[in-house]
Amino acid sequence: MDESTFALTPAAIAVPVLALINLIIDTPALIWHIKNRNLAASALVFWILISNLMIFVNAVIWPTDDTASWWLGYGLCDIETKLQVGLWFGVVGALACIMRNLAKVLDTERTVLSLTRAQRRRQIVVDCLLCFGSPIYAMAIHYVVQASRYYIFAISGCTPSFDRSWVKLVLVLIWPLILCIVDVYYSILVIIRMHRYRKNFSDVLTSSNSNQTKSRFLRLFWLSLILIVVAFPAQVYVLYENSVVALIPYSWDSAHGPDWLTIELVPSGGTVLFDRWIQIGAGFVLFIFFGLGQDAQAMYRKWLIKAGFGKCFPCLHSQRRVKEQRWSATDSGSRFFNKKSFRDSGLL
Incomplete structure (x- = not known):
């Protein structure tokens, strides 16, 4: 066949380039949030980075529809497909944790100076279950409804397989939507409290002992809200598309029959699965x-200063000194207390 038939499409070029840019510009955010022990935000950035890493790798390995020359993805796709099943659980779970923590900051009726050890432990457990426990559950339970080894789409790459039974809806596909509903609930709660305290919003943040500035609070809120607004209809669409097909009774032998190890190779005609664009x-x-x-x-x-650029650009040092002087104007004991409380709240 003519080589022009398998020429790179615009999507085959744009997808890996955009994913690589995300890997570069978002990695510092992961480092910052891990350094500041912000579990929920770290998890959110982690899952988004993982998704973009897979998108980049897949688009580089399978850029065209030339299935005859494709590598079958042994090992790589086995890992990636499990991560993809757990990905949406992790993202919407992390969003639920962030919105829940923001709602607690604005909960003036339950403001505490510092969480007890038991409260901190309980909060960490809840965050870990939502951010990482639910994805692990999804990865493990996916095997029950895994109809074949996996699919490989041109550009989109490794894609998990599901059988056509109703069991996949109950065990896997409905849960990200349920978590999205939890996200929406906490989002509405935060919006209500922001409206209630709109006149003294900064004072409420200060009295919460969370060391949460108005700017930081709003950035967390708007980021989470935008992602929720996108994730919710996406999960509704996924559940709908998998519900309208003719569902069959579940059978373990049917789902894990002789053809279970089949790897389906799917040309895409230059198109990309919609969830890749969302990620x-x-x-x-x-x-x-x-x-x-x-x-x-x-x-x-x-x-930049550590890399030696401070010698070429002295302004880097002056800007740093200005910030340090601003910090020194604040009582050091108060800073320590507030930072501790901020970590207790789950936002740092």
Whole structure:
């Protein structure tokens, strides 16, 4: 066949380039949130980075429809497909944790100076279950409804397989939507409390002992809200598309029959699965809110100075000194207390 038939399409070029850009610009956000022990935000950035890493790798390995020359993805796709099943659980679970923590900051009726050890432990357990426990569950239970080894789509790459039974809806596909509903509930709760305290919003944040500035709070809120607004209809669509097909009774022998190890190779005609675009878009939205704030800029400046750029650009040192002087104007004991309380709240 003519080589022009398998020429690179615009999507085959754009997808890996955009995913690689996300990997570069979003990695500092992961480092910053891990350093500040922000479990929920770290998990959100982690899952978005993992998704973009898989998108980049897959688009590079399978860029055209030339299935005859394709590598069958042994090992790589076995891992990737499990991560993809757990991916949406992790994202919407992390969003639920973030919104829940923001709602607690604005809960003036239950404001505490510092969480007890039991309260901190309980909060960490809840965050871990939502951010990582639910994805692990999804990865494990997927085997029950895995109809074949996996699919490989051109550009989109490794894609998990599901059988056509109703069991897949109950065990896997409905749960990200349920978590999205939890996200929506906490989002509405935060919006109500923001409206209630709109006149003294900054005072409420100060009295919460969370060390949460108005700017940081709003960036967390708007980032999470935008992702929820996208994730909710996406999960509704996925559940709908898998519900309208003719569902069959579940059978373990049928789902794990002789053809279970089959690897389906699917030409795409230059198109990309819709969820890949969502994951790429999420990476850029994340950078806008996490990568352009004052905290991120201070971290970039610190890295540039350590790399020796401070000698070429003395202004990097002067900007750093200005920030340190602002911090020194605040009582050190108060800073320590507030930072501890901020970590207790789950937002740092």
